Amino acid sequence: MKLKILPKGLVLRVRRGERLLDSLHRHGIPLPAPCGGKGLCGKCLVKVVQGTLSEVTPIERKRLGGLLSMGWRLACQTRVLDDAVIEILPLRAKILEWGFRVDMPLDPIIRHVRVKISSASLMLHDLGQLNADLKNATVSLSSLRKISLLRENCREVDMVMDLEAREAIDVEEDKGAIYAISVDLGTTTVVASLLDIRKGTREAVLSAYNKQLRVGEDVISRIEYIMRKGDRGLIELRALLVDTVNNLIRSLLEIKNLAPRDIKAVAMAGNTVMSLIMLGVSPTSLGVAPFNSPIIGPYVVKARRLGIIAHEEAYSYLMPILGGYVGGDVAADIIASGIMERKCALLIDLGTNGELVLKKGEKLYVTSCAAGPAFEGVGISCGMRAEEGAIERLWIEEGQLRYFTIGNIPPRGLCGSALIDLLASLRRLGIIDSRGVIKSELPGVEFIDGEKCFVVIRGSVSGTGHDILLRQSDIRKLQLAKAAIRAACELLMRKAKVSAEDLEVLYVAGAFGTYMDPENAIDIGLIPRVDPSKVTFIGNGSLMGCELFLLSSKARELMKALIKRVRHLNLHLESEYTDLFIKMLKIEPLDVL
Numbered sequence: 001m002k003l004k005i006l007p008k009g010l011v012l013r014v015r016r017g018e019r020l021l022d023s024l025h026r027h028g029i030p031l032p033a034p035c036g037g038k039g040l041c042g043k044c045l046v047k048v049v050q051g052t053l054s055e056v057t058p059i060e061r062k063r064l065g066g067l068l069s070m071g072w073r074l075a076c077q078t079r080v081l082d083d084a085v086i087e088i089l090p091l092r093a094k095i096l097e098w099g100f101r102v103d104m105p106l107d108p109i110i111r112h113v114r115v116k117i118s119s120a121s122l123m124l125h126d127l128g129q130l131n132a133d134l135k136n137a138t139v140s141l142s143s144l145r146k147i148s149l150l151r152e153n154c155r156e157v158d159m160v161m162d163l164e165a166r167e168a169i170d171v172e173e174d175k176g177a178i179y180a181i182s183v184d185l186g187t188t189t190v191v192a193s194l195l196d197i198r199k200g201t202r203e204a205v206l207s208a209y210n211k212q213l214r215v216g217e218d219v220i221s222r223i224e225y226i227m228r229k230g231d232r233g234l235i236e237l238r239a240l241l242v243d244t245v246n247n248l249i250r251s252l253l254e255i256k257n258l259a260p261r262d263i264k265a266v267a268m269a270g271n272t273v274m275s276l277i278m279l280g281v282s283p284t285s286l287g288v289a290p291f292n293s294p295i296i297g298p299y300v301v302k303a304r305r306l307g308i309i310a311h312e313e314a315y316s317y318l319m320p321i322l323g324g325y326v327g328g329d330v331a332a333d334i335i336a337s338g339i340m341e342r343k344c345a346l347l348i349d350l351g352t353n354g355e356l357v358l359k360k361g362e363k364l365y366v367t368s369c370a371a372g373p374a375f376e377g378v379g380i381s382c383g384m385r386a387e388e389g390a391i392e393r394l395w396i397e398e399g400q401l402r403y404f405t406i407g408n409i410p411p412r413g414l415c416g417s418a419l420i421d422l423l424a425s426l427r428r429l430g431i432i433d434s435r436g437v438i439k440s441e442l443p444g445v446e447f448i449d450g451e452k453c454f455v456v457i458r459g460s461v462s463g464t465g466h467d468i469l470l471r472q473s474d475i476r477k478l479q480l481a482k483a484a485i486r487a488a489c490e491l492l493m494r495k496a497k498v499s500a501e502d503l504e505v506l507y508v509a510g511a512f513g514t515y516m517d518p519e520n521a522i523d524i525g526l527i528p529r530v531d532p533s534k535v536t537f538i539g540n541g542s543l544m545g546c547e548l549f550l551l552s553s554k555a556r557e558l559m560k561a562l563i564k565r566v567r568h569l570n571l572h573l574e575s576e577y578t579d580l581f582i583k584m585l586k587i588e589p590l591d592v593l
Contacts, residue, residue, distance in 0.1 A: 001080060005029065006049060006087040014080050020046065020053070021075035024088075025214040031088060032213055032385075037076040043384070044075040051084025104552035108197035110178045110264045112158040113168075137161065139168045140313040146171040160264060162315055164556060165300065169264065169313035179203070179262050181252070181310065182546035183245055184329065185270025185278060186210060187219055187352060188376070188385070190241075191543050192248040194256065197265075200551050204255045205543075206248050211240040212277075217378050218352040219273040219325070220370070223287040238277050242307045249309045263310040266303050267546035269319035271353055272327035275299075278306060278318065286325060289572055293321050297563050298328075317549065319542075320559065323568030325368035330355045331562055332545020333509045334364070335555050337538045344498060346489065347507040348527065349541070350516075352376060354485040358492040364562070365496055367569040369488040374481040375416040382456070382468045384413035389463050391456075392515060394421040401425060401456065410463035414456070414470075417515040419478060422470060424520035426454060427587055434588040436475045479585045482526045486590065487580035488571060489528055495569065500528040509541040525590040 003012045003023060014023040021044055024031050033044045039059040048071045056068055057077045064072055139147075143159065160170035160178070178198050184191040193205040215225045215237070226233040245268075253260065268278065272293050276283040279299060285292055298320040303310040310316070319328030330349055339345045339359050347357040354371040357364060377383030377390070384390050389412030394403040403418065405411050414422065426432045431442050431454060438445055438452040446453055448469065457468035493499070506527060508516075518535040521527045527535070538544070548555035571577045584590060 002083045003051075003080060004085040006085065016081060017079050019076060020073075020078045020080055020086070023080060024075060028211075029088070031075055032209070033076060033216070039074060039077050043378075045072055046075050046078070047071045047087040048073055049085040049087055051086075052082040053084060054079035054081060104548055104554045106200040106551060107553040108178065108180075108200070109162060109164050109550050109553075109556065110169075110180065110197055111161050111163055112172070112175050112178070113161045114156060114158055116156050137166045137168060140170070142313055143168045143171045162265060163553070164317070165315050167313070167315075169311065169315075170261075177262075178264050179256075179258060180265040180267070180550045181249055181263055182543055182550060183248075183266065183268040184332075184540055184543040184546070185241065185245070185268055185274040186329075186542070187222075187271060187274060188213065188217065190244045190248060191540060192245065192252060193543060193547060194252040194258075195547060195550060197550055202547065204252050206251050208244055208248055211244045212237050214240075217373050217376075219271060219283075220287070222273055222277065223283055226282060227284050227287060234277065234280065234282055238280050241274065241277055246307070246309050253309075260309045261311045263303075264314050265550060266308055266310050266314060266316040267319070267549045268316060269328040269332040269542040269546050271329050271355070272321050272325050275318050275321055275328050290570055291324050291572055293324060296321055296323060298559070319546065319549065320563060322366050322562065322566050324570055325353050326355050326366045326568060329542035329545075330357060330366065331559060332543075332549070333357070333507075333538065333541035334545070334562065335548050335558055336541040336544035337507045337509070337536075339505070339507060340558060342504050344502045345505045345507065346492070346503050346528070347509065348485065348489065349509040350375065350485065351510045352378075354488060356485075356488050356492055358496050358498065360496040360498055362565065363496070364566045365492045365569060366566050367488050367492060367571055369484040369571055371481045371484045372477070374477040375419060377413065377415050377419070379477055380414070380419065380474045381471050382413045383419065383474070384415055386415040386417075386515070389413070390415040391418040391468075393517075394418045394425060394456075396425050396428065399429075403457075410461065411457050411468060412463040413468060417517070420516050420520050420524060420526065422456065423475070423478060423587055424517075424523040426470075427524065432475065432587065434586045436479050436585070436587050438472050438475070475587075479587065482524060482587075483581050483584040486525055486527070486584040487577055490580050490584065491569065491571070491574055491577055493528070494576070500530050503528070503530055503534060506530050506535050507538055507541075508535060509538050522589055524587050525584060529589045 001014050001016055003014045012027045021037050031044050060074050060077050158172045158175050159168040162169050177196050180195045180197050182193045189207055190210050191207040194203045196203050273283045285294055299318040301316055303314045303316040304312055306316055308316055319331045321327050333349055339347050345359050349355040352373040354369045357366050377385055388407035389409050390406050391403045391411045391414050392406050432438050440452055444455050452472045453469040455467050459465050459467045462468050518532045522529055
């Protein structure tokens, strides 16, 4: 049977009776399914334009309501019965591509080294005699072959040296630009930048959704998928991740009219699960107590061994896993933020897996917590990612809630930053109390499907035709997420004997954290009660840290030293954490206990 996809006009061959979601994913169509296709999130919306599909399910009636009459269906609940035409809304996400990075001396990882060669044999085992930069270095096979061809007609060549790997990866007759790729391996999104590392400049940056989203929204869903599917699942998820990265690299090369051989180094950072999947190492040990990673520290491998597009001899550098779920993305955050220059500071990378770093003196305390995807809009009845139509900022003006949306179009739902604003605003208005309970007698509060809800936007002005609601059950999910993060903060601060007043800076990394209002985050007890002026947003610290690794030897030395300075706290083994978690459920400013 044929399935036509609008607006692109793609025509797919599909199987009768197959779930629409499975058909689309099998053909590489990136339709989001944060709940793993269980009908819980309502995010896999498609519009039926023509054709015969299966009957509407009870789950669809509950999730979609009046949208059904407009032709909308959930792809995870719908089966193809005959030729059909459907429409998929294009994903226009607000993906974090920028970030802050501290100034460091330019000393790139790749350098041209001028050497003289003679027509006689070249003593490749002792390159240090030719140039001090080549001491203890090796020569790649492709470089050796080039030298053998060039030395009859050329007395001097430029060896392209990877200073970290101590290897001549190429030989050139004329110096040219040297390019490298930096990659943030996010669970939801992947961001890649192209650097001219001789000049120390970023030439282009692009982003895309991680193709692994088809199996679930968070790292736990990826681990469960591999547990269920075994080696086949790991191979599949790795292929999806590599394909996402390579598509970005191809596009970056096109922008500058470059070839793969122009990319002389690749640096990547991701959480522990993403890093392990990229290497083809099973992350299933992170799915059971005590949640240990099979690898600690950095990993260096030829890019071609990973299937990453680059020069055939280029190395790929994965930033070091620091322990458990604290991955290379946090190591990159540490380098980019400049926290190492502070006496006492806290860094929080807010996401589905909250990762935290506390620096006191020469020590670094790190941990991670399972915050879940609630603050990214997943599992929240009217939550959504930071895409067009998402309310991203919300405030009180003259006693009324005001808002603006991404793309300046009618609102379709609430993304994470707006959810924080909404909780803080409802608390100030007295509509919810510190326990998160909605007060039923106040304006805007209604009982819907037997549950107390606050109506944020009426359906008459929303982009979906439905009321945008915050349910009592939504508040509970948000409380659990914020308590997980805040309790982890408190535990680190207790271990280091640090108070909120001691913190010089509170760094916030990650897409969700970057767009939140710090005063509202403090007001609901998500982050410690510090002077809001101390809160510094570093944006995509993972990408920035990778760029610094490629551009500066100082960053590379700091990265190597991290493992020796880090003390990893496994919350699973910390008896205090549960008590702190319960106390941090309150929606109010909270001090160190």
